[in-house]
Amino acid sequence: MRGGASKRTVVVLFALIIATMGGCRQSRALPAPPAPPPGMAYIPGGRTRIGSVEGLPQEQPVFTADVKPFFLDIHPVTVAQYRTFVEATGYVTQAETLGDSAVFDFITGEWSLVKGATWRHPFGPDQPAAPDDHPVTQVSWNDAAAYCEWAGKRLPTEIEWEHAARNAKNSGPMYAWGDSLILNGRHMANTWQGQFPKFNTAADGYLTTSPVGAFGATPLGLTDMGGNVWEWVDDWFRPYTERGKPYHPGPESERVQRGGSFLCDPSVCHGYRVSARMKSTPETGLCHTGFRCARDAPVE
């Protein structure tokens, strides 16, 4: 008996030593991710699926892409952040230069160009000023790219954006936070409730934009990765079947937007799905479109 117990003790001790060594090896093999710059989150690289077989034709065919690690702004650039840029550089947005910009009318349910609509007053000069902690809107793709360059950053690609929305784990849920717009009675994003385009109950608390982060964060620490505002990304809009082929942008070419907005009704737009794509010409400003910036990270 004593000899059997002693053998078992030796076996158990040996197993513990091996397990401990394995643990040490594992901890050495997984260095801590690089510290993100202030206001940014680290997005690990990886292989991710892009598109959706259940989505619109422009989200197909589904393909996989290898994404390098990068940093992404935690939230869309705010009105206050954009003001800092404007005050530092004297930058004038395209909406200010052109004299009008695209505004959605909640009474008529239609879009129109409104004189004097700018990032300071996204719905027109006689409407309330944009709150400091809301995403900046009425910025064109060119205005967004100018901000990111000033900040030492760049716009994310749409593949990077979708990879981040899939939590850098190729996650399958429809949204960055899961499969439901309402979880335990709580709205998970600023979207449209009611019937688009004339009846919005604003049951989520917001008719237009909301403060960044008001609806919580994804596992990577990102906020507003669905709803609130569409976000400009770097890419020219092209069918996925055209990827990798030469492209020569023309006057009608459009840039991609991701993430959906407060105007998206799930029965009409459903733009806050991780695979959803929208597009506009790069000089266009809209009351429901903003952006966030990215930056390269050290390779893992």
Ligand SMILES: [Ca+2]
């Ligand atoms: Ca809303």
